[in-house]
Amino acid sequence: MKMTVDFEECLKDSPRFRAALEEVEGDVTELELKLDKLVKLCIAMIDTGKAFCAANNQFMNGIRDLAQYSSKDVLVENSLMKFSETLQEMTNYHTILFDQTQRSIKAQLQTFVKEDIRKFKDAKKQFEKVSEEKENALVKNAQVQRNKQHEVEEATNILTATRKCFRHIALDYVLQMNVLQSKRRSEILKSMLSFMYAHLTFFHQGYDLFSELGPYMKDLGAQLDRLAVDAAKEKRDMEQKHSTIQQKDFSSDDTKLEYNVDAANGIVMEGYLFKRASNAFKTWNRRWFSIQNNQLVYQKKFKDNPTVVVEDLRLCTVKHCEDIERRFCFEVVSPTKSCMLQADSEKLRQAWIKAVQTSIATAYREKGDESEKQEKKSFPSAGSLEPGSESKEKLLKGESALQRVQCIAGNASCCDCGLADPRWASINLGITLCIECSGIHRSLGVHFSKVRSLTLDTWEPELLKLMCELGNDVINRIYEAKVEKMGVKKPQPSSQRQEKEAYIRAKYVERKFVARHLASVPLPEDGASAVPQHQEEKRHSSSERSPQADKHGATSPKVRSNDSGIQQSADDSREHLASTISANSLYEPEGEKQEASVLCDSKQLPPGLQLYRAAYKKNLPDMAEALAHGAEVNWVNIAENKSTPLIQAVLGGSLVTCEFLLQNGANVNHRDVKGRGPLHHATVLGHTGQVCLFLKRGANQHATDEEGKDPLSIAVDAANADIVTLLRLAKMNEEMRESEGLCGQPGDEIYQDIFRDFSQMASNNPEKLNRFQQSDSQKS
Numbered sequence: 001m002k003m004t005v006d007f008e009e010c011l012k013d014s015p016r017f018r019a020a021l022e023e024v025e026g027d028v029t030e031l032e033l034k035l036d037k038l039v040k041l042c043i044a045m046i047d048t049g050k051a052f053c054a055a056n057n058q059f060m061n062g063i064r065d066l067a068q069y070s071s072k073d074v075l076v077e078n079s080l081m082k083f084s085e086t087l088q089e090m091t092n093y094h095t096i097l098f099d100q101t102q103r104s105i106k107a108q109l110q111t112f113v114k115e116d117i118r119k120f121k122d123a124k125k126q127f128e129k130v131s132e133e134k135e136n137a138l139v140k141n142a143q144v145q146r147n148k149q150h151e152v153e154e155a156t157n158i159l160t161a162t163r164k165c166f167r168h169i170a171l172d173y174v175l176q177m178n179v180l181q182s183k184r185r186s187e188i189l190k191s192m193l194s195f196m197y198a199h200l201t202f203f204h205q206g207y208d209l210f211s212e213l214g215p216y217m218k219d220l221g222a223q224l225d226r227l228a229v230d231a232a233k234e235k236r237d238m239e240q241k242h243s244t245i246q247q248k249d250f251s252s253d254d255t256k257l258e259y260n261v262d263a264a265n266g267i268v269m270e271g272y273l274f275k276r277a278s279n280a281f282k283t284w285n286r287r288w289f290s291i292q293n294n295q296l297v298y299q300k301k302f303k304d305n306p307t308v309v310v311e312d313l314r315l316c317t318v319k320h321c322e323d324i325e326r327r328f329c330f331e332v333v334s335p336t337k338s339c340m341l342q343a344d345s346e347k348l349r350q351a352w353i354k355a356v357q358t359s360i361a362t363a364y365r366e367k368g369d370e371s372e373k374q375e376k377k378s379f380p381s382a383g384s385l386e387p388g389s390e391s392k393e394k395l396l397k398g399e400s401a402l403q404r405v406q407c408i409a410g411n412a413s414c415c416d417c418g419l420a421d422p423r424w425a426s427i428n429l430g431i432t433l434c435i436e437c438s439g440i441h442r443s444l445g446v447h448f449s450k451v452r453s454l455t456l457d458t459w460e461p462e463l464l465k466l467m468c469e470l471g472n473d474v475i476n477r478i479y480e481a482k483v484e485k486m487g488v489k490k491p492q493p494s495s496q497r498q499e500k501e502a503y504i505r506a507k508y509v510e511r512k513f514v515a516r517h518l519a520s521v522p523l524p525e526d527g528a529s530a531v532p533q534h535q536e537e538k539r540h541s542s543s544e545r546s547p548q549a550d551k552h553g554a555t556s557p558k559v560r561s562n563d564s565g566i567q568q569s570a571d572d573s574r575e576h577l578a579s580t581i582s583a584n585s586l587y588e589p590e591g592e593k594q595e596a597s598v599l600c601d602s603k604q605l606p607p608g609l610q611l612y613r614a615a616y617k618k619n620l621p622d623m624a625e626a627l628a629h630g631a632e633v634n635w636v637n638i639a640e641n642k643s644t645p646l647i648q649a650v651l652g653g654s655l656v657t658c659e660f661l662l663q664n665g666a667n668v669n670h671r672d673v674k675g676r677g678p679l680h681h682a683t684v685l686g687h688t689g690q691v692c693l694f695l696k697r698g699a700n701q702h703a704t705d706e707e708g709k710d711p712l713s714i715a716v717d718a719a720n721a722d723i724v725t726l727l728r729l730a731k732m733n734e735e736m737r738e739s740e741g742l743c744g745q746p747g748d749e750i751y752q753d754i755f756r757d758f759s760q761m762a763s764n765n766p767e768k769l770n771r772f773q774q775s776d777s778q779k780s
Contacts, residue, residue, distance in 0.1 A: 010174045013166070024177050028120055031184060035113050042105040049098040056091040060084050079220060086213050090206055097202045104194035112187045120180050127173040130166045137162040267292045269355040274326075274342035275309075284326075284342065291355055294363045296332060296339075309339050314363045318356040320349075332356060401459040405432060410472030416440075416504055419493040423454050427463055428663040429508075430470025430624065434493070440501045441508075448508055450663060462659040462693065469620040469656060478621075478628045479507050481515035488513065514628045608635030615645040615661065618654040623661075633666045641673045650681040655689045668699045675705035683711040688722045695730045 010017055067080035141155040260268060270290035275298065277283045287298040290306075294313045297306035310316050310332055321329040321340065328343045330353055343349040405425060406412050414422045415431035424438035425431065426449040433441060433451070441449040452459075483490060491500045506512045605613065611631040614622035623645075627633065636642050646666040649657035658678070662668065671677040679699040682690035691711070695701065704710045712731070715723040 010167075010170045013170070021177075024181070025124065028117065028177075028180065032113060032117050035109050035117075039106055039109050039113070042101065042109075046098050046102055046106070049094065049101075053091050053094050053098070056087070056094070060088050060091065063087070075223065082213070082216065086209060089209055093202050093205050093209075097198055100198035101195055104191050104198065108187065108191040108194070112184070116180055116183060116187075120176050123169075123173045123176040126169050130162070130169045134162045134166045265292075268359050269352065271348070271352075272344070273298075273352070276340040276342075289341070291359050294359065296356070310334050312363070313356065313360045316356070316360065318353050318360075320353070401464055402454040404464060405454060405467045408468055408471035409474075410476065411467075413472070414493070415472040415476060416507070417491045417493050417495065417500055425452055425454055425467060426450060427452050427466065428660075429475055430467050430620070430660075431472050431475050432467075436497060437500060437504065440497070440504050443501075444505070444509060447665065462655050462689075465656045466620070466659050466663070469660075470624060474621045475624060478514065478625045479511070480513050482513045486513065511628060511630075516629070607631030609637070611635060611645045612637055612643075612648055615657055616648040616652040618649075618652050618657050620657065620660055623657070627664060633661060633664050634670060636670075643672050644670050646670070646678050647672060647676075647681055650678050650685065650687065650690055653685070653687060655687075655693060658690055658693055662693070662697055668694050668697045669703070671703065671705075675703070677703055679703075679711050680705055680714065683714045683720075683723055683727075684718070686718065686720050686723065688720075688726070691723050691726055695726060701727055701730055701734075 063080050063084040067077045067084065070076040070080065137155070137159040141159045144151045144155045146152065268291040270288065270292075272286055273289045274284045275287050275289075277285060285300075287300055288302075289296065289298045289309075291313075295308055296310040296313065296316075297308050299306050316332055316334045318330060318332050321331050324340075326342050328346055328349045330341055330343070330349055332339045332341065341352070343352055402423065406422075411422070411432045413420050413432075414434040414437055415426075416437045417434060419434040419437075422432040422434045424433045424435060426433060426438075426441055428450045432454070438451045441451050480490070488503075488506075491503050607626045607629040608631045610629075611623055611626035611633070612635060614620075614626060634644055634646075636644055644666070646658060646661045646668070647670075649661055668679070669677055671680075676684075677699065679691065679694045679701060680703075682694060701711055709717075712724065712727040715727055
């Protein structure tokens with residue numbers, strides 16, 4: 001409302017004038033507050049709009065990436081590119097709209113506040129000052145006595161001058177006041193009209209843009225209708241073929257038996273065969289074999305480089321093998337080595353033998369020049385082939401880690417709010433998280449959750465395997481077991497951060513939703529495991545009969561276990577021993593093993609004992625459940641030499657299990673009653689990957705057991721060159737740091753590279769770390 005002050009009343013300086021001034025001044029103050037608030041809201045809207053445009057640009061980039069990925073499908077590529085261009089134009093229009101908003105609302109109103117209202121305030125200060133001077137002059141003039149003529153004249157002159165000054169300044173103040181009241185209407189309406197015109201232009205541009213796109217969208221809709229009809233027809237055809245094939249009799253079906261020496265692709269024959277390894281345990285592995293370019297090669301996976309078994313079939317012979325227990329075996333013998341293979345049936349064995357014999361005969365008939373050309377085109381030698389080296393490099397990249405982890409059940413969305421495509425992970429919990437939930441997890445502290453980026457950070461192979469062993473579905477079955485029963489609503493991606501934070505704290509810190517069903521069976525007073533006394537007696541008596549238990553209380557270094565797969569010995573006694581190593585490295589009869597297994601699988605075990613048992617059995621979900629129920633990660637089993645879950649993980653032979661316990665705070669230097677820590681046990685058992693892991697985590701390599709032996713002396717006695725190398729390198733690196741003082745480097749690049757290579761080998765190619773053991777076995 002416009003407030004006008006009369007100039008005549010200004011000259012009178014009446015109470016009516018003062019009241020009008022007070023009313024106008026209050027109105028201007030309130031106007032200033034309203035305008036400041038509107039400008040701040042405009043700034044917040046513009047900032048949010050810019051963030052919206054930035055998110056839109058990222059979305060456009062995603063559409064363009066999808067279009068490039070679909071380059072083989074012209075319809076999809078063209079449609080996505082056209083849509084992304086249109087949406088990009090709309091984003092540009094949004095940007096222009098926000099720029100115009102900034103000019104029309106923010107800049108214009110801020111100018112009005114800073115200039116016009118400030119002038120009003122300056123005029124107000126001058127008016128108040130001269131008004132006070134006038135009042136003082138009036139009081140002084142009234143107080144002068146009539147007999148003091150000199151003072152009377154002086155007071156009268158001051159009053160006259162002050163009145164004159166007051167009138168001028170008061171008139172200027174009233175003028176400024178009236179001008180402000182008149183101008184504010186035009187300024188406010190002008191800025192809002194400019195803002196509305198900007199919106200009008202924005203929507204007109206969007207309408208024109210989509211009007212041009214309309215016919216194309218209509219044609220695309222018609223094409224999609226036809227595609228749906230074609231897809232339905234193809235589905236019916238495939239269902240009919242499926243039904244026809246399903247009606248066939250597969251009882252006597254066998255793999256393709258034909259071989260073709262003159263095949264266009266050069267592959268004479270291919271198929272699955274079992275291959276006996278050359279290690280001490282003579283394990284059998286199923287591989288995809290093929291005869292091509294006068295060579296016998298095999299692959300574990302399609303993308304792996306072929307491993308050459310025989311480089312030139314002309315130097316080989318093939319024969320049946322009936323002197324071993326396995327059926328359908330045959331042997332390919334070359335001057336330098338032999339390869340034992342097993343087919344799935346007798347027909348397949350005969351087919352492979354004929355294919356090899358025919359390939360040998362064909363190779364002899366070929367001319368020398370042609371043979372040389374074939375050799376140049378053939379596969380590289382077995383010594384240069386390193387299966388897994390390519391995959392090892394891919395695992396070091398963030399995007400490969402993202403793809404591998406998101407393939408696990410439930411990992412394609414955030415574990416706590418369900419947002420799709422999470423790019424963060426909690427490595428000690430084994431879950432994937434969105435960026436907002438990852439920030440909340442960081443605020444919990446590393447003792448609850450250790451957050452790492454799936455795209456920005458480097459991932460060690462054992463950490464990737466840990467993530468793949470667990471996953472969102474496994475962890476949520478543990479930590480959200482009672483969510484539905486308690487009627488708690490799980491946060492959605494659109495939920496407020498406070499709601500997500502409260503839920504995550506209740507889930508992981510307070511563990512409100514974990515089903516409390518453990519620890520119903522009390523432990524004995526000494527904290528021992530719940531193994532019956534008669535079983536313990538049998539175990540100790542049987543250990544006296546075990547010929548393989550060594551003086552360290554562990555199995556011989558010739559018995560190894562790792563994450564890579566199955567281990568078998570060359571004879572029945574070694575195979576039986578390797579499969580029956582207990583938590584204390586003692587032999588257990590089958591009956592006792594079943595009884596202990598039933599007890600270990602029971603959900604009534606106390607949390608600490610459940611973690612202890614699950615660590616040996618390499619069962620990460622059970623370990624995560626035990627920790628959720630309050631298990632102490634460094635729980636000590638007094639009845640079993642004060643062993644901890646980490647020591648059990650070493651005895652179980654799992655590198656991933658050790659990594660999981662260390663990520664959850666396990667003490668790498670805890671020692672059992674015999675003075676052996678995890679590093680001692682890993683050295684005794686020859687677990688090179690675990691030794692490397694413990695050294696990286698600060699294990700004390702100088703600690704000695706009750707016999708006065710440190711890990712290095714144990715490795716030297718076992719003639720394990722890999723572990724000796726690692727321990728000596730770690731010792732040298734420690735001495736280098738001590739010599740450099742407090743500012744010393746954590747290790748030179750060569751030291752770090754060697755440890756990284758050993759870690760990669762232990763995770764991806766653990767069989768390579770058996771080479772010294774195999775040579776010792778062959779010599780013996």
